[in-house]
Amino acid sequence: MGRTPRIERVAVLDDDVQFIRLIERALQAEQIEVQPVTTLDLDEAVRVVDETGCQTALVDVYMYNDIAGFRLIEKLRAHAPTSAIGIIVTSGAHREVGRHVPFLVEHRCGVLLKPFGIDELIAKLRAGAVEAAGEGRAHIARAVFGAVPRLSA
DSSP states (O other): OOOOOOOOEEEEEOSOHHHHHHHHHHHHTTTOEEEEEOOSOHHHHHHHHHHTTOSEEEEOSSBTTBBHHHHHHHHHHHSGGGTTSEEEEEESOHHHHHHTHHHHHHTTEEEEESSOOHHHHHHHHHTTSSOOTTTHHHHHHHHHHSSOOOOOO
16 A cells, blocks of 8 residues: 655635635644635636645635636646646535536545534545545545435446
8 A cells, every 4th residue: 555645735725814824724733835825816826826836725616705616626627737636625615515516526626515624634635635536426425415325327
């Protein structure tokens, strides 16, 4: 069994500065650097994630009174340098996340619904945040629904 790669830098894309500061304090104890990204400009957000070498992005789907996070995820996946980073949706918009399960599966996103424990976040980061193909659907379904519903092919 191989060693889990160490996460050194995480982007937090959220409009809630208090949430970002909480994540910074928690991950500092794990020696993980946090790159806060609060811009309304999605192209700028992708540029920051790219240029700072973040290995994982925590993305709130509901920012600035809009569901911009889904568009941001599309842009991160479409931009070659950020297309393979881990993405974890960190959102309190439970219904909106639930409606977008197929999107999240397609874009290889993990999910942590707010409020979540710091231990849960650290465990997801240590596990690589996003599971490989095959386990991805079950992973997201568990996060959104609490169980793995039967998904038709």
